[in-house]
Amino acid sequence: MIELKGINKTFFSKSGKVEAVKNVNLSIEKGEIFGVIGYSGAGKSTLIRMLNLLERPTDGTVTVAGNNLSSLNEKKLRSARQEIGMIFQHFNILWSRTVRDNIAFPLEISGISKEDRKKRVDELIQLVGLEGRENAYPSQLSGGQKQRVGIARALANNPKVLLCDEATSALDPKTTDSILELLTEINKKLGLTIVLITHEMHVIRKICHGVAVMENGNVVEEGSVLEVFHHPKEPITKDFVNQLSEPEEMKESIAHLAASNDGELVQFTFIKGKTGSPLVTDLIRRYDVEVNIIQGKISHTQDGPYGKLSVFIKGSQPVIDEALAYVRGQGVEAEVILND
Numbered sequence: 633m634i635e636l637k638g639i640n641k642t643f644f645s646k647s648g649k650v651e652a653v654k655n656v657n658l659s660i661e662k663g664e665i666f667g668v669i670g671y672s673g674a675g676k677s678t679l680i681r682m683l684n685l686l687e688r689p690t691d692g693t694v695t696v697a698g699n700n701l702s703s704l705n706e707k708k709l710r711s712a713r714q715e716i717g718m719i720f721q722h723f724n725i726l727w728s729r730t731v732r733d734n735i736a737f738p739l740e741i742s743g744i745s746k747e748d749r750k751k752r753v754d755e756l757i758q759l760v761g762l763e764g765r766e767n768a769y770p771s772q773l774s775g776g777q778k779q780r781v782g783i784a785r786a787l788a789n790n791p792k793v794l795l796c797d798e799a800t801s802a803l804d805p806k807t808t809d810s811i812l813e814l815l816t817e818i819n820k821k822l823g824l825t826i827v828l829i830t831h832e833m834h835v836i837r838k839i840c841h842g843v844a845v846m847e848n849g850n851v852v853e854e855g856s857v858l859e860v861f862h863h864p865k866e867p868i869t870k871d872f873v874n875q876l877s878e879p880e881e882m883k884e885s886i887a888h889l890a891a892s893n894d895g896e897l898v899q900f901t902f903i904k905g906k907t908g909s910p911l912v913t914d915l916i917r918r919y920d921v922e923v924n925i926i927q928g929k930i931s932h933t934q935d936g937p938y939g940k941l942s943v944f945i946k947g948s949q950p951v952i953d954e955a956l957a958y959v960r961g962q963g964v965e966a967e968v969i970l971n972d
């Protein structure tokens with residue numbers, strides 16, 4: 633659905649030349665929710681803005697729904713852009729118009745008749761869950777409701793692709809989750825391809841199928857969310873993945889417990905279907921070991937569960953080795969982090 637080939641973007645400003653995006657090649661499938669994650673200044677906004685040519689690449693081609701956008705004249709580009717909706721961190725809605733009139737706005741521009749507009753706006757209001765708020769003004773809406781208006785507007789002309797530029801960054805965690813759930817629902821219901829940029833791994837974990845990690849203008853790592861979570865290669869990716877599984881207080885409590893426990897500290901990593909507790913029960917039953925659970929967290933991704941469990945295992949070394957071989961034989965990774 634989306635193909636980026638050899639994309640570079642260089643800005644020339646008073647303070648000099650900035651290579652914001654460097655030689656990016658990406659392929660995003662139809663119906664996929666694809667996330668781009670990176671810290672501030674990594675080049676994410678510039679990259680997503682090139683997907684609808686709000687920003688023109690210095691080099692390379694952008695193909696969306698079969699259209700090579702970089703080769704189109706302004707008129708053809710305008711019609712190709714109808715296939716691409718976009719939502720923003722600060723909602724981009726019209727403050728002097730009601731919810732209904734905000735959503736109708738892109739339909740007016742496309743020359744849709746009044747009667748058809750009303751029908752379409754009603755459908756969209758229902759789709760994004762804004763029933764009862766049709767006549768409210770943006771200033772009377774919560775942040776989550778404003779973003780729902782943004783989403784309805786972006787979907788008004790039935791695009792094939794929805795671009796989300798930090799769409800949940802201005803929202804509190806609970807509202808963030810409700811907007812992410814709405815995006816997942818829309819993706820499933822409409823088969824819409826969604827590309828989002830974020831600096832929060834939680835967003836990637838919760839709704840994306842695929843992810844690209846950006847650093848200094850480069851895509852440094854890319855793959856399915858489970859694969860990248862399971863085997864992060866680059867230091868920056870490891871940092872992002874650890875944000876989810878190892879909050880600071882957990883690290884401290886492990887250090888504290890390590891000082892007062894003997895045995896081997898082992899981290900089990902579960903992926904796709906396997907979960908922690910049956911395995912621990914199994915270990916205690918089969919082997920003469922003591923297993924002391926330190927911390928565990930199972931997260932759910934779009935493609936299945938992913939989780940880590942840290943345990944102290946006490947016993948004789950040969951039995952521990954045998955027990956760990958058994959764990960690995962169950963398709964669970966077992967990494968010895970510390971032994972006394």
Ligand SMILES: Nc1ncnc2c1ncn2[C@@H]1O[C@H](COP(=O)(O)OP(=O)(O)OP(=O)(O)O)[C@@H](O)[C@H]1O
Nearest residue numbers: 643645650652670671672673674675676677678679
């Ligand atoms: N119009 C512009 N002119 C000059 N430099 C720019 C312009 N737009 C972006 N840049 C620079 O390009 C680099 C990448 O910026 P970009 O906004 O794409 O990063 P980002 O990952 O989206 O970060 P943030 O989340 O802070 O927006 C930065 O160094 C930024 O200063």
